[in-house]
Every structure is written in structure tokens, then in C-alpha cells.
Amino acid sequence: MRMIIVRHGESEWNRINRYQGQLDAPLSELGFRQAEALAERLKNEPIDVIYTSPLQRAARTAEAITRFHPNVPLTATPALLEIHHGEWQGKYAQEVREQYAEGLHEWREHPTRSQMPGGESFSNVLKRTLDFKERICAEHSDKTALVSTHDVVVKILVADALGMNMDRLNRIWVTNASISVIEYSDTLPYLVSLSEACHLGRLASTREGQKAL
Numbered sequence: 529m530r531m532i533i534v535r536h537g538e539s540e541w542n543r544i545n546r547y548q549g550q551l552d553a554p555l556s557e558l559g560f561r562q563a564e565a566l567a568e569r570l571k572n573e574p575i576d577v578i579y580t581s582p583l584q585r586a587a588r589t590a591e592a593i594t595r596f597h598p599n600v601p602l603t604a605t606p607a608l609l610e611i612h613h614g615e616w617q618g619k620y621a622q623e624v625r626e627q628y629a630e631g632l633h634e635w636r637e638h639p640t641r642s643q644m645p646g647g648e649s650f651s652n653v654l655k656r657t658l659d660f661k662e663r664i665c666a667e668h669s670d671k672t673a674l675v676s677t678h679d680v681v682v683k684i685l686v687a688d689a690l691g692m693n694m695d696r697l698n699r700i701w702v703t704n705a706s707i708s709v710i711e712y713s714d715t716l717p718y719l720v721s722l723s724e725a726c727h728l729g730r731l732a733s734t735r736e737g738q739k740a741l
Contacts, residue, residue: 529665529712530672532573534593535682535723536585537562538704538733545621549613549647552583559585562705562731563592569707569727571596576671579664581608581678589705590676600674607660610678614647640694654694657684665712682708689717704733 537559541548555563566589575597580590582604594602616624624632628645635642640650664673675685682702687694689710702708702723709720725732 529668529670531661531664531685531710531712532570532575532672532674533682533685533708533710534566534589534674534676535679535702535704535706536581536583536589536676537566539585542704542733547613547616547619547621547624548585549610549617550583551617553585555585555588558731558733559704560588560592562728562733563589565727565729565731566705566707567592567596570674574672575600575674577664577668578602578674578676579608579660580604580676581610581681582606583609583678586676586678590674593674593676605660607656608675608677608681611650611653611680612644612648614644616644616647636698638695639697650694653680654684657681658688661685661688685710686719686722689719701735703728703735705731 536555538556539548539553539559540556541553543556543558570593578590578594578597578600580587580602586608587604590602594600616628631642631644635644643649679702683697683700686700686708687697703725705728706723706725708722708724711718711720
């Protein structure tokens with residue numbers, strides 16, 4: 529199975545450096561333009577099924593892609609939700625740095641043992657992500673699936689394909705509206721591309737510009 533994984537376009541809260549997690553922040557104006565550029569890039573790609581997180585920043589990104597693939601089934605699934613940031617959700621990056629400095633350091637350096645106050649455990653988001661991967665690999669073994677999701681879910685799928693230590697997760701950068709491709713075979717998975725964003729040109733979000741991850 530070939531999995532085309534896209535991170536959603538820039539959200540309004542990405543733009544202002546506010547932690548969103550599972551809160552439903554909309555795409556920013558730039559995010560809509562990124563989603564359109566992504567859709568244009570993928571218009572000639574063979575896609576058999578599309579799965580999306582139900583949060584609007586991912587769903588609107590997926591819907592932009594369906595304009596060029598109107599007959600491809602689109603399914604929203606909570607398995608693709610971003611990790612729940614608990615008490616961090618709705619706070620600006622500066623507030624999280626000031627109020628939760630120790631927890632933020634642990635999340636960045638050792639996410640597998642991190643627990644955001646009132647939030648989702650890493651083990652839970654890992655399980656639901658890998659359960660989803662295994663299910664669609666079984667259901668679409670000879671097909672191409674497009675997945676529209678969020679930063680942490682993309683990183684887990686990439687780290688899993690590479691056999692990485694999950695505590696190295698935050699060493700991966702995934703650009704808004706970028707494309708990562710994994711091919712799953714009967715033997716090994718292959719990471720074909722990571723955070724491809726040539727289609728965005730000057731619309732690309734910079735790593736330095738996003739503080740609330």
C-alpha cells in the first residue's frame with residue numbers, strides 16, 4: 529500500500545503561535561492558499577481512498593484535494609486527531625513556556641514519557657495511529673490512500689516506518705501542507721519522501737515561524 533500523508537495547511541492558531549491540540553482552529557488565509565497549492569500538486573496522483581482527521585484544518589485541506597478527485601471516497605476518523613494538549617490547549621507558546629517549562633522540556637526531549645496536564649498520553653496517540661495504519665494497510669493493500677492529519681500523527685507514522693526511537697520524534701520537521709509518502713510492502717516499509725513542499729514555494733511555513741508544536 530502507498531500512503532500519501534499530508535499535514536494540514538496553516539491554521540489561524542499556527543499563525544499566532546497558540547497551542548490547539550484537539551481544539552478546532554480554522555485554516556488561516558495562508559492555510560487555504562497552501563491547501564489549494566497542495567491540491568494542484570496532487571491532482572494527477574492516483575488516489576483510491578482519502579482519510580482525514582475530523583478537525584476542520586485537516587478536513588478543509590482534504591476537501592481541497594477532493595476537487596480534483598471527486599469520485600474518491602472521503603472518510604473522517606478520530607484516529608487521525610492531533611494529540612490532546614490538555615491544559616496547554618488555547619494557550620500561547622509564551623504562556624506554555626512560562627507556566628509549564630518542565631513539562632514542555634520533557635515533551636520535546638522525551639515525548640514517550642510525557643503527560644500534558646489533563647491531556648492525552650503519548651501511548652494512546654501512538655496506539656490509535658498505528659492501529660489505523662494496520663487497518664488501512666489490511667483493507668487497501670494494493671491501493672493508494674491519502675491521509676490528511678496533524679503534526680504528531682505524521683511524525684509517528686514516519687518514525688514507525690523508519691524504526692526510530694519515538695523519543696526522537698520531535699527531531700522531525702513537518703511543514704504545513706507538505707507531503708510525506710510511505711510505501712508498505714510484505715517485508716519492510718519504505719519512506720519515499722518526507723515533508724515535500726516544493727509546490728508551496730513562498731507559501732511554505734518556516735520552522736522558525738511556528739512555536740506552538
